[in-house]
Amino acid sequence: MNDMKTCLTIAGSDSSGGAGIQADLKTMTVNGVYAMSVITALTAQNTQGVTGIVDVTPEFIRDQMDAVFTDIYPDAIKIGMVSSPEIVEAIARSLEKYDAKNIVLDPVMVATSGAKLLKEEAMDSLINRLIPLADVITPNIPEGEILSGMEIKNEDEMLKAAEVIGEKYACAVLLKGGHSINDANDLLYKDGKFKWYRTERINNPNTHGTGCTLSSAIAANLAKGNDLDEAIANAKDYLTGALRAGLDLGKGSGPLMHNYKILK
Numbered sequence: 001m002n003d004m005k006t007c008l009t010i011a012g013s014d015s016s017g018g019a020g021i022q023a024d025l026k027t028m029t030v031n032g033v034y035a036m037s038v039i040t041a042l043t044a045q046n047t048q049g050v051t052g053i054v055d056v057t058p059e060f061i062r063d064q065m066d067a068v069f070t071d072i073y074p075d076a077i078k079i080g081m082v083s084s085p086e087i088v089e090a091i092a093r094s095l096e097k098y099d100a101k102n103i104v105l106d107p108v109m110v111a112t113s114g115a116k117l118l119k120e121e122a123m124d125s126l127i128n129r130l131i132p133l134a135d136v137i138t139p140n141i142p143e144g145e146i147l148s149g150m151e152i153k154n155e156d157e158m159l160k161a162a163e164v165i166g167e168k169y170a171c172a173v174l175l176k177g178g179h180s181i182n183d184a185n186d187l188l189y190k191d192g193k194f195k196w197y198r199t200e201r202i203n204n205p206n207t208h209g210t211g212c213t214l215s216s217a218i219a220a221n222l223a224k225g226n227d228l229d230e231a232i233a234n235a236k237d238y239l240t241g242a243l244r245a246g247l248d249l250g251k252g253s254g255p256l257m258h259n260y261k262i263l264k
């Protein structure tokens, strides 16, 4: 088989396997693409929280990028946890060097458990170096509030904030509504147009890694040739199924079920 599409995740490791690199590799594999990884940081993490973070050196991130890009060129890329300005710079330089395509940037700032995954001083580099390289960015509501500088409490404010972010940073933005009170409605703002991706809120407290899963599924779908709209719609269906499967592991907010279609 040699028509396999390929996808790369550039992200942090989650030892509990629910978010980060582990969620990304599972998502990409189940969505039918060959998955590769560049690890930016190790986290000691479980369903209850993050107890430690060790960053990978920028030089070793560059080495991983070189190893991947000079051998199996990825058809799409997802970027997650990036931690420091030096790490952001190393990633941006490699993406430019290899003229990387189909980049989905999940601007991971704080874990659901409250742990800071992006150092404060890395915010400017994320904005100035990575957002311009991305085909779409996927902030959640708290990240959207930081990027837009406004509060987001309802759908009207989601519309305003998505437009502010899209115009301010000249990017396509998928503002995720998973943290809003009612439904789980995500909003795309691209080239001056809005599109909602709506689903009911599933009554499942185990949402560890929903953001990682959605952005990786979007990247996998772009690798397979979906346009951005199809890639998001299909990723949302996948995410909703993985939540609805109702896996219940660990003592805190547990992980999603990625092989629900295979086991069905």
Ligand SMILES: Nc1ncnc2c1ncn2[C@@H]1O[C@H](COP(=O)(O)OP(=O)(O)OP(=O)(O)O)[C@@H](O)[C@H]1O
Pocket (backbone or CB within 6 Å): 019, 110, 111, 112, 139, 140, 141, 176, 177, 178, 179, 184, 185, 186, 199, 200, 201, 202, 203, 204, 207, 208, 209, 210, 211, 212, 213, 214, 236, 239, 240, 243
């Ligand atoms: N209870 C739920 N029911 C249905 N969809 C949900 C639920 N919670 C989150 N989602 C969906 O999950 C996706 C990720 O959104 P969310 O806002 O949770 O991202 P996030 O905060 O970045 O995730 P993470 O927990 O990985 O940091 C979105 O498509 C959102 O609508």
Ligand SMILES: Cc1ncc(CO)c(N)n1
Pocket (backbone or CB within 6 Å): 011, 012, 013, 014, 019, 020, 021, 043, 045, 080, 081, 108, 110, 111, 112, 117, 208, 209, 210, 211, 212
């Ligand atoms: C490594 C890692 N990346 C991203 C997130 C956000 O869900 C997390 N909790 N851990």
